[in-house]
Amino acid sequence: MADIRNNFVGIKSPNPFWLASAPPTDKAYNVIRAFRAGWGGVVWKTLGEEGPPVVNVNGPRYGAIWGADRRLLGLNNIELITDRDLQTNLREIKQVKMDWPDRAIVVSLMVPCEEHAWKAILPVVEETGADGIELNFGCPHGMSERGMGAAVGQVPEYIEMVVRWCKANTRMPVITKLTPNITDIRKPARAAHAGGTDAVSLINTINSITGVNLDSFAPEPTIDGKGSHGGYCGPAVKPIAMNMVAEIARDPETHGLPISGIGGITTWRDAAEFMALGAGNVQVCTAAMTYGFKIVQEMIAGLENWMDEKGHASLDDIVGRATPNVTDWQYLNLNYVAKAHIDQEACIKCGRCHIACEDTSHQAITSMVDGKRHFEVIEAECVGCNLCVNVCPVENCITMEPLAAGVIDQRTGRPVSPVYANWTTHPNNPMAKVAAE
Amino acid sequence: MATGHFKQGIAGGRLSPEQYADNFSDLHPPLDHHEALVESDRCYFCYDAPCMNACPTSIDIPLFIRQISTGNPIGSARTIFDQNILGGMCARVCPTETLCEEVCVREVAEGKPVQIGRLQRYATDVAMAENKQFYARAAPTGKTVAVVGAGPAGLAAAHRLARHGHDVTILEARPKAGGLNEYGIAAYKSIDNFAQAEVDYVISIGGIDIQNGKALGRDYQLSDLTRNYDAVFLGMGLGGVNALRADGEDAQGVTNAVEFIAELRQASDLASLPVGRRVVVIGGGMTAIDAAVQSKLLGAEEVTICYRRGQEHMNASEFEQDLAAANGVIIRHWLQPKRVIAEGGKVSGIELEYTAMDGEKLVGTGERLTLTADQVFKAIGQSFVPAALNGSGALLALEAGRIKVDAEGRTSLPNVWAGGDCIYGGDDLTVSAVAQGRDAAESIHRATSNGRA
Numbered sequence: 094m095a096d097i098r099n100n101f102v103g104i105k106s107p108n109p110f111w112l113a114s115a116p117p118t119d120k121a122y123n124v125i126r127a128f129r130a131g132w133g134g135v136v137w138k139t140l141g142e143e144g145p146p147v148v149n150v151n152g153p154r155y156g157a158i159w160g161a162d163r164r165l166l167g168l169n170n171i172e173l174i175t176d177r178d179l180q181t182n183l184r185e186i187k188q189v190k191m192d193w194p195d196r197a198i199v200v201s202l203m204v205p206c207e208e209h210a211w212k213a214i215l216p217v218v219e220e221t222g223a224d225g226i227e228l229n230f231g232c233p234h235g236m237s238e239r240g241m242g243a244a245v246g247q248v249p250e251y252i253e254m255v256v257r258w259c260k261a262n263t264r265m266p267v268i269t270k271l272t273p274n275i276t277d278i279r280k281p282a283r284a285a286h287a288g289g290t291d292a293v294s295l296i297n298t299i300n301s302i303t304g305v306n307l308d309s310f311a312p313e314p315t316i317d318g319k320g321s322h323g324g325y326c327g328p329a330v331k332p333i334a335m336n337m338v339a340e341i342a343r344d345p346e347t348h349g350l351p352i353s354g355i356g357g358i359t360t361w362r363d364a365a366e367f368m369a370l371g372a373g374n375v376q377v378c379t380a381a382m383t384y385g386f387k388i389v390q391e392m393i394a395g396l397e398n399w400m401d402e403k404g405h406a407s408l409d410d411i412v413g414r415a416t417p418n419v420t421d422w423q424y425l426n427l428n429y430v431a432k433a434h435i436d437q438e439a440c441i442k443c444g445r446c447h448i449a450c451e452d453t454s455h456q457a458i459t460s461m462v463d464g465k466r467h468f469e470v471i472e473a474e475c476v477g478c479n480l481c482v483n484v485c486p487v488e489n490c491i492t493m494e495p496l497a498a499g500v501i502d503q504r505t506g507r508p509v510s511p512v513y514a515n516w517t518t519h520p521n522n523p524m525a526k527v528a529a530e
Numbered sequence: 531m532a533t534g535h536f537k538q539g540i541a542g543g544r545l546s547p548e549q550y551a552d553n554f555s556d557l558h559p560p561l562d563h564h565e566a567l568v569e570s571d572r573c574y575f576c577y578d579a580p581c582m583n584a585c586p587t588s589i590d591i592p593l594f595i596r597q598i599s600t601g602n603p604i605g606s607a608r609t610i611f612d613q614n615i616l617g618g619m620c621a622r623v624c625p626t627e628t629l630c631e632e633v634c635v636r637e638v639a640e641g642k643p644v645q646i647g648r649l650q651r652y653a654t655d656v657a658m659a660e661n662k663q664f665y666a667r668a669a670p671t672g673k674t675v676a677v678v679g680a681g682p683a684g685l686a687a688a689h690r691l692a693r694h695g696h697d698v699t700i701l702e703a704r705p706k707a708g709g710l711n712e713y714g715i716a717a718y719k720s721i722d723n724f725a726q727a728e729v730d731y732v733i734s735i736g737g738i739d740i741q742n743g744k745a746l747g748r749d750y751q752l753s754d755l756t757r758n759y760d761a762v763f764l765g766m767g768l769g770g771v772n773a774l775r776a777d778g779e780d781a782q783g784v785t786n787a788v789e790f791i792a793e794l795r796q797a798s799d800l801a802s803l804p805v806g807r808r809v810v811v812i813g814g815g816m817t818a819i820d821a822a823v824q825s826k827l828l829g830a831e832e833v834t835i836c837y838r839r840g841q842e843h844m845n846a847s848e849f850e851q852d853l854a855a856a857n858g859v860i861i862r863h864w865l866q867p868k869r870v871i872a873e874g875g876k877v878s879g880i881e882l883e884y885t886a887m888d889g890e891k892l893v894g895t896g897e898r899l900t901l902t903a904d905q906v907f908k909a910i911g912q913s914f915v916p917a918a919l920n921g922s923g924a925l926l927a928l929e930a931g932r933i934k935v936d937a938e939g940r941t942s943l944p945n946v947w948a949g950g951d952c953i954y955g956g957d958d959l960t961v962s963a964v965a966q967g968r969d970a971a972e973s974i975h976r977a978t979s980n981g982r983a
Contacts, residue, residue, distance in 0.1 A: 161572075162568055162571050163568075441635040441636075441639040442576075442580070442635055443574045443576040443577070443635045444577030444578055444579075445574060445575070445576065445577060447577050448578075460577065460578060466580070486574050487639070
């Protein structure tokens with residue numbers, strides 16, 4: 094049986110599934126329910142500094158987009174950090190940690206960008222017995238207008254400065270949570286690394302408007318006729334998040350820096366993919382908010398089953414395994430040739446591959462053969478683009494089949510070369526390095 | 531249970547009022563908004579969609595379903611009505627299981643087609659509930675067209691002609707318009723007087739005058755029409771019913787299924803409709819099923835369909851056969867009627883002979899079977915009655931007993947078109963009649979516009 098116990102920067106949990114800092118982790122009631130359901134840890138919803146509690150809107154906080162059958166694909170929110178009293182949160186954190194010693198409790202923090210504010214909150218959090226802190230440099234709405242959250246996360250110098258303060262003022266591990274609302278995610282990661290962070294976590298939510306009400310002409314979610322951009326999360330953001338995780342994992346400056354992966358993780362498979370790209374564990378929010386805490390049972394069982402099937406003994410066997418395979422376009426093998434192949438037994442003859450190829454790509458799929466409705470790849474036209482695979486409603490009906498070296502590519506009329514050759518040496522590249530003739 | 535449930539002979543009041551209401555409620559209840567969205571999500575928006583090609587009126591099914599899924603049922607209805615102005619009724623009565631839904635790729639893939647018929651009903655219901663009219667008449671052409679019969683073919687032709695600016699007069703023999711939609715469909719397939727609502731919806735385009743109680747051959751002749759109108763469209767359907775060719779056929783209690791179905795549709799009180807305790811229906815088509823199922827729903831204790839060939843030869847679709855079975859109707863095959871047995875002039879049973887195929891030929895085996903019955907329905911097909919065409923002067927060419935037409939619906943007579951069940955080569959489907967009426971109207975429009983169209 095695969096061992097899925099997690100040790101993330103010294104914080105131990107029975108599995109790598111943590112609940113992200115968000116509404117599900119705002120109070121003891123929810124966190125206890127999560128632990129009962131099996132979650133390995135939580136990042137407690139962001140605490141602010143001592144003083145009058147934060148105020149939230151009293152109308153809708155969430156907006157969403159949906160796929161077929163109204164399956165929730167993306168969620169956004171304009172909720173702020175915890176609106177509960179600091180002392181109440183601290184008391185509850187202490188109690189829950191005491192009652193659930195085997196689970197990870199990390200406390201998310203967001204206070205003004207001044208050293209005294211951080212110095213004030215760190216000891217009181219430490220006193221709860223929490224396992225670590227996560228610096229919320231990510232929230233894109235509300236708090237950022239007050240110089241916190243993403244307003245800090247978008248300035249690498251601020252990140253480095255605050256991380257340094259925290260490392261100097263607490264013994265707890267520091268996880269720096271990054272905002273994706275930035276052009277190059279490596280810059281804030283490098284800054285956090287420079288400041289001495291123990292880990293980064295990403296992504297926080299993405300600036301977004303989920304919809305526009307076409308009667309009132311107001312963005313959704315709408316508060317009395319107006320709307321504000323919210324933070325976007327859920328399955329729709331997963332590809333964006335995975336790319337950012339991979340960019341940090343393969344950046345020579347931050348390579349090896351522990352990463353807690355966040356962004357649309359809904360199933361064990363999503364989690365495994367994040368971890369393969371370099372995440373040491375994962376944090377989940379939207380999936381729990383959509384289906385409840387029970388989903389962690391599927392995640393645990395699914396991850397264990399996959400690891401058993403593949404012979405991976407522990408999480409160390411999978412974390413970062415895909416990172417070396419993430420590269421730049423210029424290093425992709427241009428001599429690799431694949432062609433689409435349609436399994437006629439599996440084909441249900443919807444014709445979507447044909448019309449996608451015919452209208453928008455390379456006219457490489459038939460619609461009619463000998464007067465019969467028939468969809469088949471014309472190899473002489475197929476560039477192997479994969480669009481047909483992606484639009485086909487039947488899984489594994491269309492597959493990309495690589496051509497073996499020496500086989501004639503019907504499209505070019507030339508045999509497939511066995512030699513790896515990329516753009517850096519390609520004759521059409523004016524910047525090409527001299528090819529080894 | 532009502533007291534009359536097991537009453538001998540042909541009697542009404544076999545059930546309680548609640549049972550009648552329940553038995554004759556909507557066969558396929560309409561999809562509500564949520565159900566329509568969920569179902570529309572299942573459509574793959576196929577290229578050159580098989581469903582669309584299977585539809586006799588070529589409705590752009592993927593497009594109308596996509597319009598439902600994007601919250602535009604009105605646009606969806608227009609997509610449907612563009613091809614089939616009787617899309618509302620077709621959504622209810624089309625044998626979708628042998629047309630669009632049979633070839634749906636989801637049927638092929640998982641045995642569960644997208645419920646195209648019910649989605650079509652959803653969209654057309656929304657538009658008709660709002661009385662949303664999509665079509666305006668073109669400038670008046672000054673041309674007049676006579677349409678014989680206010681059934682699906684005639685109504686479709688009239689609507690398309692009116693759109694083109696022609697003035698249309700529909701001559702209908704029955705007291706109400708609608709043809710088989712009004713008189714020939716099982717009551718549970720079209721409730722709430724939908725057929726009349728649809729007629730009203732269709733003719734509200736204007737330029738269509740329906741005259742009821744006007745029968746061809748009785749009240750006017752075809753030659754009157756060709757003389758007084760620029761063009762004539764014949765869509766009078768089938769007036770005759772095939773005989774059993776069994777002895778004693780004239781006994782009391784032997785009824786034409788089509789008349790029973792018509793009577794049932796027109797009944798204001800189902801309890802007043804008499805039905806036998808033991809009913810035998812002779813035939814293997816939709817009419818046989820409709821008569822049998824409705825007999826059962828009216829409270830008949832025992833209903834048996836006897837068909838002279840095998841299950842695979844039945845014209846009734848598999849769905850219809852299952853519907854009959856689910857309602858407790860027994861379907862027996864390879865039996866042909868030989869003699870109606872009567873007591874005191876009233877049916878008391880029917881004697882049948884077993885049949886078998888002798889090569890290509892159906893033959894009686896000589897073995898006989900007697901079923902007790904107090905009512906026998908004849909549902910062995912309808913026929914075209916050409917007598918009404920007499921007096922037209924020139925003779926209208928027929929083929930296999932029905933009117934011969936070309937691909938555009940032109941008959942052998944100049945300026946006379948025909949469509950629907952009365953023509954040769956059709957499939958006796960409402961939706962095909964609509965297509966033929968529509969296409970004949972386009973042909974009439976081209977002809978009367980001297981090729982300018």
